[in-house]
Amino acid sequence: MQINVNLNGTEQSHDVEPRLLLVHYIRDVAGETGTHWGCDTSNCGACVVWLDDVPVKSCTVLAVMADKHRVTTIEGLAVGGVLDPVQQGFMECHGLQCGFCTPGMMMTARWLLDHNPNPSELEIREALSGQLCRCTGYHNIVKSVQWAAAHPATVGAST
Amino acid sequence: MTIIEETTSTTATSTTATATDTAALSPGGNPMGFGRMLRKEDVRFVRGKGNYIDDVKRPGMLHGAILRSPYAHARIVSIDTSAAEAHPKVRAVITGATLEGLKLAWMPTMSYDTQAVLATDKVRFQGQEVAFVVADDRYSAKDALELIVVDYEPLEVVMDARKALDPGAPVIRDDKEGKTDNHIFDWESGSKEATDAAFASAEVVVAQAMLYPRSHPAPMETCGMVAEMNPVSGKLTLWSNTQAPHAHRTVYALVAGLPEHKIQVICPDIGGGFGNKVPIYPGYVCSIVGSIVTGKPVKWIEDRSENLMSTGFARDYHMKGEIAATRDGKIVGLRVDVLADHGAFNATAQPTNYPAGFFHIFTGSYDYGAAHCKVTGVYSNKAPGGVAYACSFRITEAVYLVERIVDCLAAELKMDPAELRMKNLLRPEQFPYTTPTGWEYDSGDYPRALQMALDIAGYAELRKEQAEKRARGELMGIGLSFFTEGVGAGPRKHMDILGLGMADGCELRVHPTGKAQLRLSVQSQGQGHETTFAQIVAQEVGIPPEDVEVINGDTDNTPFGLGTYGSRSTPVSGAAAAVVARRVRDKARIIAAVALECSPDDLEWNRDRWSVKGDPSQGKTIQEIAMLSHSSLELPDGVEGHLDAQAVYNPPNLTYPFGAYICVVDVDAGTGQVKVRRFIAVDDCGPRINPMIVEGQVHGGLVDGIGMALMEVIAFDDAGNCLGGSFMDYLLPTTMEVPSFELGETVTPSPHHPLGCKGVGESATVGSPPAVVNAVMDAIGVRHADMPLTPAQVWRAMQGRPLRTDLAIE
Ligand code: FES
Ligand code: FES
Numbered sequence: 001m002q003i004n005v006n007l008n009g010t011e012q013s014h015d016v017e018p019r020l021l022l023v024h025y026i027r028d029v030a031g032e033t034g035t036h037w038g039c040d041t042s043n044c045g046a047c048v049v050w051l052d053d054v055p056v057k058s059c060t061v062l063a064v065m066a067d068k069h070r071v072t073t074i075e076g077l078a079v080g081g082v083l084d085p086v087q088q089g090f091m092e093c094h095g096l097q098c099g100f101c102t103p104g105m106m107m108t109a110r111w112l113l114d115h116n117p118n119p120s121e122l123e124i125r126e127a128l129s130g131q132l133c134r135c136t137g138y139h140n141i142v143k144s145v146q147w148a149a150a151h152p153a154t155v156g157a158s159t
Numbered sequence: 160m161t162i163i164e165e166t167t168s169t170t171a172t173s174t175t176a177t178a179t180d181t182a183a184l185s186p187g188g189n190p191m192g193f194g195r196m197l198r199k200e201d202v203r204f205v206r207g208k209g210n211y212i213d214d215v216k217r218p219g220m221l222h223g224a225i226l227r228s229p230y231a232h233a234r235i236v237s238i239d240t241s242a243a244e245a246h247p248k249v250r251a252v253i254t255g256a257t258l259e260g261l262k263l264a265w266m267p268t269m270s271y272d273t274q275a276v277l278a279t280d281k282v283r284f285q286g287q288e289v290a291f292v293v294a295d296d297r298y299s300a301k302d303a304l305e306l307i308v309v310d311y312e313p314l315e316v317v318m319d320a321r322k323a324l325d326p327g328a329p330v331i332r333d334d335k336e337g338k339t340d341n342h343i344f345d346w347e348s349g350s351k352e353a354t355d356a357a358f359a360s361a362e363v364v365v366a367q368a369m370l371y372p373r374s375h376p377a378p379m380e381t382c383g384m385v386a387e388m389n390p391v392s393g394k395l396t397l398w399s400n401t402q403a404p405h406a407h408r409t410v411y412a413l414v415a416g417l418p419e420h421k422i423q424v425i426c427p428d429i430g431g432g433f434g435n436k437v438p439i440y441p442g443y444v445c446s447i448v449g450s451i452v453t454g455k456p457v458k459w460i461e462d463r464s465e466n467l468m469s470t471g472f473a474r475d476y477h478m479k480g481e482i483a484a485t486r487d488g489k490i491v492g493l494r495v496d497v498l499a500d501h502g503a504f505n506a507t508a509q510p511t512n513y514p515a516g517f518f519h520i521f522t523g524s525y526d527y528g529a530a531h532c533k534v535t536g537v538y539s540n541k542a543p544g545g546v547a548y549a550c551s552f553r554i555t556e557a558v559y560l561v562e563r564i565v566d567c568l569a570a571e572l573k574m575d576p577a578e579l580r581m582k583n584l585l586r587p588e589q590f591p592y593t594t595p596t597g598w599e600y601d602s603g604d605y606p607r608a609l610q611m612a613l614d615i616a617g618y619a620e621l622r623k624e625q626a627e628k629r630a631r632g633e634l635m636g637i638g639l640s641f642f643t644e645g646v647g648a649g650p651r652k653h654m655d656i657l658g659l660g661m662a663d664g665c666e667l668r669v670h671p672t673g674k675a676q677l678r679l680s681v682q683s684q685g686q687g688h689e690t691t692f693a694q695i696v697a698q699e700v701g702i703p704p705e706d707v708e709v710i711n712g713d714t715d716n717t718p719f720g721l722g723t724y725g726s727r728s729t730p731v732s733g734a735a736a737a738v739v740a741r742r743v744r745d746k747a748r749i750i751a752a753v754a755l756e757c758s759p760d761d762l763e764w765n766r767d768r769w770s771v772k773g774d775p776s777q778g779k780t781i782q783e784i785a786m787l788s789h790s791s792l793e794l795p796d797g798v799e800g801h802l803d804a805q806a807v808y809n810p811p812n813l814t815y816p817f818g819a820y821i822c823v824v825d826v827d828a829g830t831g832q833v834k835v836r837r838f839i840a841v842d843d844c845g846p847r848i849n850p851m852i853v854e855g856q857v858h859g860g861l862v863d864g865i866g867m868a869l870m871e872v873i874a875f876d877d878a879g880n881c882l883g884g885s886f887m888d889y890l891l892p893t894t895m896e897v898p899s900f901e902l903g904e905t906v907t908p909s910p911h912h913p914l915g916c917k918g919v920g921e922s923a924t925v926g927s928p929p930a931v932v933n934a935v936m937d938a939i940g941v942r943h944a945d946m947p948l949t950p951a952q953v954w955r956a957m958q959g960r961p962l963r964t965d966l967a968i969e
Contacts, residue, residue, distance in 0.1 A: 017298070019298070020298075024297075027213070027214075028297075032207070033207070033210075033211075033213075033214040034206070034207020034208065034209075035207070036211070036213075036379075036380070036430070037213070038379045038380065038381070038430075038463065039463040039885070039886045040462050040463045040464055040885060040886075041463070041885045041886050041887045043885075043886035043887065044379060044463075044886060046379055073207065074206070074207030075206070075207045077207075078206060083205065083206075087205040087206070088205075090201070090205050091197055091198070091201045091202075091205055092197065094197075094198070094851045094852065094854075094855045096201060096204055096205070096685075097431075097685035097686070097687070097855055097859065098378070098379070098380070098428070098429060098430045098431040098684055098685025099200070099201075099204030099205075099209050099428065099430070099685065100209075100211065100378075100379040100380045100430030100431060100685075101379050102204055102205065103207050106205070121899070124894075125894035125895055126894075126895070128893075128894045129893045129894050129895045130893075131893075132379060132886070132891050132893065133379070134376075134377060134378055134379050134431050134433070134859070134863075134891065135379075135431055135685050135855075135859045136855060136858055136859055137855075137857075137858030137859045137860070137861055137862035137863075137897065137900070138858075138862065138893075138894045138897060139858040139899050139900050140854075140855055140858060141894075142894070142899065
């Protein structure tokens with residue numbers, strides 16, 4: 001099937017099998033490997049991307065369902081080379097160790113802050129509760145999101 | 160740079176701690192040595208620019224997939240691969256018969272046993288590897304698996320380790336000549352006579368059987384490989400997310416008879432390891448064979464179910480403990496009898512002389528003279544493994560045993576568990592301390608750490624609150640644990656894996672402009688080596704950490720060493736890095752003396768320069784010396800140019816981090832649901848190179864421990880079906896089951912490590928499970944129930960009928 005996907009602002013057109021998962025489309029066909037895969041059962045959230053403006057588990061979406069839609073991945077989070085406050089917060093607060101869960105965590109965190117700029121710790125934990133991290137114990141992930149909330153207009157963090 | 164305030168951070172420091180001056184910053188704004196520094200590796204990770212195993216793409220690359228056994232124990236009658244081979248996108252189908260022709264159907268394990276690569280005669284656990292398909296893409300490879308027809312003849316299974324040695328139990332390893340039972344080994348430590356004598360005269364003896372159930376490290380990234388055999392040069396390049404690249408290269412050379420210098424193992428970024436990525440798995444060997452057979456690179460990436468069902472599990476120790484004490488609470492002896500379920504192949508990765516790992520550290524942190532343990536290893540129809548999931552070579556099981564049974568003793572004596580521990584803890588003046596089972600603990604101030612944890616917790620107030628809640632019928636529990644870890648394996652005289660001594664190489668090369676490269680044998684899986692090791696060089700030789708590139712994970716470009724597991728990176732390779740940096744500093748002194756026309760003895764070192772004693776203006780910085788070392792400056796006889804050094808560090812002893820943990824839980828009396836309300840962790844790992852990273856290691860380990868205590872288990876039904884084969888069934892803690900943590904710190908340097916550092920990677924995983932279980936038992940007033948303490952298990956325990964958690968049986 002021919003699909004047209006706007007991936008991180010770039011129009012892409014590919015002929016794909018109808019059964020192809022969006023996560024495999026993004027990684028293997030479009031070649032953006034920042035989005036990860038971690039389970040067979042939609043539990044881990046390593047694969048979270050935005051379909052239009054909503055976070056989805058891209059292992060649970062078919063690539064053909066993204067036809068004529070926008071997909072935003074971690075590669076699309078920094079704008080003009082400037083890191084999103086969420087990205088900077090994860091660095092500042094050691095919100096990542098192996099980095100495998102991190103892209104998915106950050107995509108959800110950005111969505112949360114767009115809808116709730118000052119979330120409580122519980123609201124942050126609830127927003128991320130569908131995603132697993134095996135390294136950080138979540139403590140510093142929560143701190144990272146709090147940092148981003150406290151620094152909404154961080155600019156010039158392109159280092 | 161804004162620093163987020165920590166929840167709690169309390170520090171006490173010994174006078175002998177390595178000097179840390181965080182005030183002095185490098186030109187890049189980083190500490191010139193130890194201190195909080197943001198991680199260098201994060202620059203790529205937060206942009207999605209990490210490079211993990213499944214991101215590796217090679218020209219013409221094919222994809223492999225493994226057909227696995229649905230049975231736990233069955234004879235293979237026939238395998239028909241013809242339909243799979245006819246699939247238009249399939250390039251090769253490999254079975255045990257193919258491998259037999261190459262003498263690769265079996266491979267050695269890291270415990271001198273053998274393991275089937277692809278089954279030839281029988282399958283011995285559910286999920287065992289039966290065939291390997293290589294196809295053009297990953298979907299076609301999976302499609303082709305469904306076209307393979309295997310005829311199995313099911314056999315009786317051994318799922319209950321306690322019945323594995325029964326007369327008449329089915330013999331699992333009938334591939335081993337003359338094998339008539341499921342026995343693997345017997346192993347003992349300590350003095351049986353002295354311990355029996357201590358028990359015979361003891362005023363109080365408490366016995367408690369307990370299971371440390373089978374669990375799984377489940378890193379977020381599964382295992383995988385890209386194997387590429389170049390048919391012209393004969394060079395085999397392996398992209399592999401292994402924690403031990405050098406050891407793997409040697410094993411491949413030995414197994415496959417390939418020349419070691421023609422094998423290159425490259426570790427990309429690794430998405431967590433926790434011990435899961437130490438062993439050699441059949442999938443790796445199949446990928447290599449697949450590449451040889453097809454002449455193309457072959458990628459193989461595990462599914463999550465494959466990861467959970469077939470790769471290195473952890474624990475599965477059935478322990479019977481007995482503790483002896485005086486009536487006023489002085490412990491006098493401990494003995495343990497362990498039945499260790501190693502699964503179908505004895506594939507644990509641990510030092511050769513220690514079939515039960517370091518379990519004999521079970522005497523814990525207390526002062527008494529008599530202890531004895533006996534461990535019996537058995538085969539069962541479960542996946543092979545045993546040492547994984549941040550267990551510090553079985554110290555997790557040992558600490559659980561002693562910390563649980565000390566609580567049982569406290570209950571028997573009606574003594575407060577904090578008071579009982581304080582009464583028996585080793586005192587600072589007893590170090591170095593030799594345990595009844597022969598370990599020499601290097602240093603410690605245990606009462607100080609416990610007192611700090613009690614202070615942070617507000618222990619007395621918590622007990623008061625608990626009493627008030629109890630009066631209202633609410634269930635609140637407070638659990639303690641105190642652990643002594645033993646990490647940094649290890650002295651090569653005693654410790655090797657498959658004959659490879661556990662020493663680590665390291666190389667430091669300072670370029671003419673004063674920038675440096677440090678080459679390590681250990682391999683990060685998220686621990687932040689690129690940052691921490693650069694800080695070691697900065698601390699020792701004054702090169703800013705941003706000017707030090709740390710290279711790891713490429714066997715062609717790094718010196719030999721045994722890899723990252725058992726919390727050994729800082730204790731072993733960290734020491735090696737300090738040694739090479741000091742060698743560079745010593746050589747720099749000679750070069751500076753020539754340039755300054757004085758004697759090396761007239762120079763003193765100050766952070767980043769050698770200068771004339773009493774006249775600091777006369778000096779040379781390390782950067783100036785680096786350029787001089789490459790210049791035409793005439794050096795004394797025997798001093799070669801350039802500013803490089805290498806070392807192999809052979810640790811004289813393990814290092815012994817320790818800590819005191821307190822967990823506070825609330826239990827719903829109606830449902831048995833446990834809520835971890837607070838967790839206080841005081842850790843002493845010696846001086847902290849990067850405190851931010853150390854705290855991150857502790858946070859992660861605490862959540863692992865809460866997971867094991869409350870929800871994680873790989874259980875089986877009586878037909879041999881694995882009941883934990885997906886994240887629907889193998890539950891990992893999410894943000895909602897764990898609190899934010901309250902950390903404290905004491906610093907007791909190791910006297911034998913060049914930096915005093917002790918390692919911390921596994922401390923919290925080792926120390927936290929007993930604190931959680933002790934808290935829940937305290938809440939519900941029950942002596943013991945086995946992990947995981949799911950609502951069902953807690954509820955049953957409250958009814959006096961705790962479940963056996965390893966099997967789906969009553
Ligand atoms: S890959 Fe695990 S939820 Fe998508
Ligand atoms: S940082 Fe490793 S899984 Fe989250």
